[in-house]
Amino acid sequence: MSGHPNTLVGQIEAVGARLDDLLPAYPGLSAEQIDEVLRDGALALSRPVMAYGLLGVHPCRTATLNVHPAGFRDDGSGQAWPNRDGIRRLFVFGGSTTFGFNVSDGDTVPARLGARLSEAGLDGWEVYNFGSGSYTSRHEMLRFLALLDQGIRPDMALFLDGYNDSFYAFGNPRLVEALDGLYQGEKRRRRMGLLSAVADYWREARTVRSGRMPSVADYSAGDSAFAAPLITWDAVEAALAASSRPADDTAFGAPGARVAGLVWDRYGDSVAMIRAAALRHRIPVVFAWQPVPFFATEPGQRILDPLHRLFRAGAFCAPVYHWLHTNGFPGMGDAPDFVDLSEAGKGLDAVAYLDVCHYTRAMADRIAQALVAQLAPRM
Incomplete structure (x- = not known):
């Protein structure tokens, strides 16, 4: 399938896999239907420059991927914009795992969250997906401000982070x-x-x-003296093996602790700026630390581990997540607006990751369930 518009296809071919190997991540779909999802998903790789120099996703309308001109991804229901009278708006910000790269509109975390809120009797809320590929908390802060600049004010905002904040520890x-x-x-x-x-x-x-x-997925390892040991292939394989068992921050040595501290400091700065803007506009905000394949994940929940050969920097998540759990999420662990979802996939008897980080529908739904438990008391 050389020449396929979706980069994932070329990547799985590069590690000796085939499109059929994705079948367990898409229960009920044929290889032909998966190919349609991937071809539609390739449109998310078309990135317009937006306010503050951010990269968004071009508006599009297909059978499985629909991005509104206002910048959000539809949940599969044909969401109204502006929304209906009497309906409150929850904006969800995040990276491609929030956007839902290579899944259908209704299978993203925000779409499943909307469905789960309705099931919980919270029909008065509309969930809008403002996720965008490769965004960290810093990009989301600027996207949040850009919407406020336009007079677009949600009734609540949720920021789902962790993978990209670890991945871009050294900038781009x-x-x-x-x-x-x-x-x-x-x-x-x-x-x-x-x-x-x-x-x-x-x-x-x-x-x-x-x-x-x-x-946007290219990165600089910066100080290679401490970054390089964490992303050799042996180190990545060890990190994957450690994902399903407890490990403390010492398992990754001084380089891991240094990476984790750097990531967490930068995340804390982003949170502080978001909180300040939200307080000024009287918008409740919630910060969620997302699940990743390098922590609290069973091997059977992943299907394409060889892809990590191509994306070794994703392994930065391993020392960051283990360090955070050992140290109790310093400054955030007890914060009322913070929730740790990194173990949300525990006990899930299904494929959780369809590639190196992106969620399947089953995993998105599991995350949505955990979020409802945290958000419902605030709504």
């Missing part, structure tokens, strides 16, 4: 540098005559433009 300068290079080149050409600008464009095309454009 390569994409920033590439985009700035293209921008500066265009500015330069605007000051030239037509022929000079064309010649300059072709010179750039032979160098910068001929290489691969970095993606």
Whole structure:
């Protein structure tokens, strides 16, 4: 299936897997139906630049993926915008695990949360999915502010984080540098005559433009002296093996503790800024620390562990999550607006992860159930 628009297909082929290997993650669907979901899901890779330089998802309408021009993903019901009178709005922010990469509209965490709230008798709430690929809590803070700038105010906001905040512990300068290079080149050409600008464009095309454009998933390991030991393939395999058994922060040594402290400090800063904006606008907020395949996950809940060869930086979650549980989520563990969902998948007799991090419908529903228990008393 070379040339498939969805990058996941090329990735599973690169590690010797096939589309049929995804069947356990999509109970009841045929390989052809999974392929349709993946082809629709590829549209989420089309990223427009939004306010504050954020990358969103282009509006689209397909059988399984529908993104509204207002920037949220539909839950499969054709959600109204603005919403109906008398209905309160819960905005959910997060990365691609919140957006629901490579699952249908109704199978995302926000969609399952809306369904579970209705089952709990909370029909007066509409859940809007503002997840976007590769977002960390810092990006979500800016997305939240951008909506407030437009006068769009939810009645409650939920921020689901953990994986990307661990993944981007060391930042993502390569994409920033590439985009700035293209921008500066265009500015330069605007000051030239037509022929000079064309010649300059072709010179750039032979160098910068001929290489691969970095993606939002590229990262910089920064201080390789402490980052590199955590993402060798042996270290990643050890982290996966430790996911289903207790381990303290010493299992990952000083490098793991340093990564965890860095991640948690940055997350704390994002939380503080979100809280400040929410307080000013009188919006209740809830922060949820999400499940990941590197913690409290049984091997049978994952189906494509070889993919972690291609995404070794995801293993940063292992020291972060074990450190947080050993140390009680410093400064957040007892906070009334924080909930730890990292063990939400325990006991789930189904595939939880359809690739390196994205949730299946069964896992999204399990997370939604746990969230209802936390959110209902606040609604």
